[in-house]
Amino acid sequence: MVEKMNGYSLDIVKQNISRLKKIFPEVFCEDKIDFERLKEVLGEYIDDTDERYRFEWHGKSQAIRMAQTPSRGTLRPCKEEGKSWDTTQNLYIEGDNLEVLKLLQKSYQNEVKMIYIDPPYNTGNDFVYKDDYKDNLQNYLAITRQVDDEGNKTSTNSENSGRYHTNWLNMMYPRLKLARNLLKDDGVIFISIDDTEVANLRKICDEIFGEDNFICNICHKARASISNDKIISSNHNIILLYAKDYEVIFNERKIIGLDPDLSEFDNPDNDKRGPYRLTPVDGPGGAKKGNPYYKFMGIEGYFRYSKETMQKKYNEGLIVKTANGLQQKYYLEKAKKSRKTDTT
Secondary structure, eight states: OOOOOOSOOOOHHHHHHHHHHHHOGGGEETTEEOHHHHHHHHGGGOOOOSOOOOOOOTTHHHHHHHHHSOOOOOOOOOGGGOSSTTTOOOOOOOSOHHHHHHHHHHHHTTTEEEEEEOOOOOSSSSBOOOOOOSSOHHHHHHHTTOBOTTSOBOOBOOGGGSOHHHHHHHHHHHHHHHHHHHEEEEEEEEEEEOTTTHHHHHHHHHHHHOGGGEEEEEEEEOOOOOOTTSSSOOOEEEEEEEESSHHHHHHTGGGSSBOOOOOSOBOTTOOTTOOEEEEEOBOTTGGGGTOOEEEETTEEEEBSSOHHHHHHHHHTTOEEEETTEEEEEEEHHHHHTOOBOOOO
C-alpha cells in the first residue's frame, strides 16, 4: 500500500488534542473538549481569577495560531548545489524560517539535540517578518510587502511604528514555539540577543520552554571598541540557554564543559601511579562552610576532609607536605577523565 500525503506539514493542534485524549479521555464528548470537565479533572491547578501573572501583547493569539497552522510548502532538493549528495549527514535549507520550521515538524520532531539562532535584535534597522501564509512561498514576500518590485527588502521595525516591541514578539513567538517541538528530551537551544529585547525574549522563552528549563544567561564579549556617545559603552551580547528538560541536562552535567587542563603534571618521586600535580586540601571558607578544624602532620587549620579521610589518603601516599602546607596528589589519568565546568 502506498501512503498518500495531504500536502500539509504536521498539524500540531491535532497532535496535541490526540495527546490530551490519551491522558484525559473523560473530558472528551463527541470528539470535543468539555472544558468544564477538564477544570474538574485539573482541580486546584486551575487559576480562574481575572488577575494573574502573564505576558500579553497585541497579536499574541494570532502568533500562537501562526505556529499551529499547517504549511503547504515543499522542500525542493538542489542536487547541483550539494556535495556528496548520497552520503552526506548534513542538511542546509534555504527559505523563510517559519515555513521551514513547519516543514521540519514531521521528520525532525523530538530529534534535534541543539539549536542555535541569531534572530534580529530589533535595533530599528532589523528586517522584521510579517507572516501571512494564505498563499505559497513563491508569493510570500510579495504579499507581505517585504520586498519591492525589484526584490529588495523593504520591511524594518522602526521605533516610531507604535508597535516596536509587538512586531518583534509576533515574529519570534511562533518560531520559538516550533523550534521547541524539534528538540529531543536532552536538547538545548541557544539564542543570541542584546539588551534591546532580552527582557521580552526571556519572558516568551519562560512561557514556551518553561521557567524551570532556563539554564543560564551567557554574557558574550562581542567587541573591543568603545562608543564615546554612550553613558556606558556596551561590548557584549547575550546568549540565553534553555533546555527541553532541565533535569535531563542536569544529570548529564559532568560530560558538559571544557576539556581538562592537562599541563603541569610531573612525577618527581617516580610514583608508580604516574604523573601528578599537587592540589589543595585546606578548607576554604573555614567554619562558615562547615570545614573541620584539626592538626595533621604538624599543620593546624581548616581542611576540606575529615581527619579520618585525611589519614586514609596519607596511608595511600596521596598527602604531601610542602612549604605552603599540605597538598594532595592529583593524577594525570584521573584528570583525563574529568571535565571542567564552564562559566557564563
